[in-house]
Amino acid sequence: MKNKLSTFLLLTFLGSCNPATFFQQRYYKDSYQPISMESQTVLEDSATIKGMHCISYSTAYCQSACLQMIHSLYGDIEDISYYNWAMGFTYGAYYQEYAGVYSFLPYSDPETGLIQAESVLGYKKNYLISHDKDVFISNIKAHLIKNQPVKVGVNSAILENRKGFYPHSIILIGYTSEYVKYYETGGSDRILFQYEGEKVKWDRLISAITSFSQGFNYPWEYQLTVFDKTSSQNLITTHLSASIIQENAKSVIGASYGSTHLGSHAFIELANRIEQKDLTTDESSYLLKSLSFGQLTREDNAVYMLSDKMHTFNFTEIAVLYKQSAVEFKKSQNALEKGNFKSCAKALREIGRIENKIGEKLSQILEI
Incomplete structure (x- = not known):
């Protein structure tokens, strides 16, 4: 009976799964080190991060800009090229074709790059995932309450009410019952301190995040990244x-x-x-x-x-x-x-x- 069941499950797998999709999702699970979210009890109606710079670039450095902003909470920041090197962001490229749609980016995978940069910048990256919207929202709020910035991948076309798929990353810095506040990482070259941030309705943000996950064919619906400081590093060495x-x-x-x-x-x-x-x-x-x-x-x-x-x-x-x-x-x-x-x-x-x-x-x- 056990062998018959194993054979059935194998045939079901082979009949329902694209091998390319299997290996792609295996890569995500092995490389991103995902952690399943648990529901958080949140009592505060609002929260806002304090002490972080808002940094953006006209060049598409959204991922390294996120890291640069996170680092601004810990001390003096370095030039953006430093972060590009530390996480290997501009040292690689990405191409994927799925369901007839192709995606190409002249960058390496930022999620694995953020793990790589842990040893340089003295933090621990936590990549949290969920299929439950309420659990996801409770985790966003819980981290922001702790003055912990939240990085999320989004389809920026949805944030800007446009058509298309434009993968992007932003830093969430606050929330109310109606909207979420975030720091934009692209568009223009700027460094601001004590900036209020952009605002987006919760539903639009959630749609942009789910679209991002679908676009990259993630085996999860919701994702966020937070960083725990572990030590002070000698950046130059x-x-x-x-x-x-x-x-x-x-x-x-x-x-x-x-x-x-x-x-x-x-x-x-x-x-x-x-x-x-x-x-x-x-x-x-x-x-x-x-x-x-x-x-x-x-x-x-x-x-x-x-x-x-x-x-x-x-x-x-x-x-x-x-x-x-x-x-x-x-x-x-x-x-x-x-x-x-x-x-x-x-x-x-x-x-x-x-x-x-x-x-x-x-x-x-x-x-x-």
Whole structure:
């Protein structure tokens, strides 16, 4: 009976699940270290975080800006490129195709990057998940009451009452019975202190969060991230530790997990997608924006490789390669604007080749 039941469950699994989806969701469960939420008793009608800066950028640095804001609660903040390096955010890429819809971002997975940065910034990241809306809301409130900022992934199109899927991260800093207050991480370059924040109705925020989870095919509906401070770190020495360098090297080289492709693999798969099927006008518009962010981040990476904070090792050759990658990003944009998908794919493959080489050079830097 036990063997028959096992066979039935296996056949049911194989008949109902896409293997690519299985491996993708396995990646999330293994890499994100999710913790199931428990319902919280909340008596306060409102709460607001105190002592944190509001920081945003015109370049799409929403994830590292979140980390920079969290860090502002603990002490002096560093330049944004420091956080990009500490969490490896701009040292990698992401491509996924699911149910005929593709997503491409010229960044590494920020959730694993936040785990990586724990050793540098002296905090413990807690990634909390739930399928229950009421439990989720109670957890948001409970953390804000404790003066603990809450990072959430959202589809910003819903926050802005637009169509489309635009993955984004914001920091929740307060709530009332009617709305939630948050710090925007994009749009403009600014640093504000004691800023009241933006406001959004609870229902709209929840819709933006569930849309984000659906867009990335998460095996959970609701997600939030909070950070517990654990120690004070010497930022200048720890951010060049062997572990950070090696993790960033692996992130740039990347890997594939079912329909999810990371690092240099992402550019190759995106090139394949473009060659196999022409992009729609909306897809081209989305990709153009992503490629422009890729160009800017690689230019910033090249500058940071030559900065004083990186002087312990010789990153000159890697800086040159990032400049080359930025040039190819520009070529891919020019080709896409002209509707020349073949040339766009060619430039993307070259980016993949260059960034794979960057990863190899990073992994060897400690041996020099």
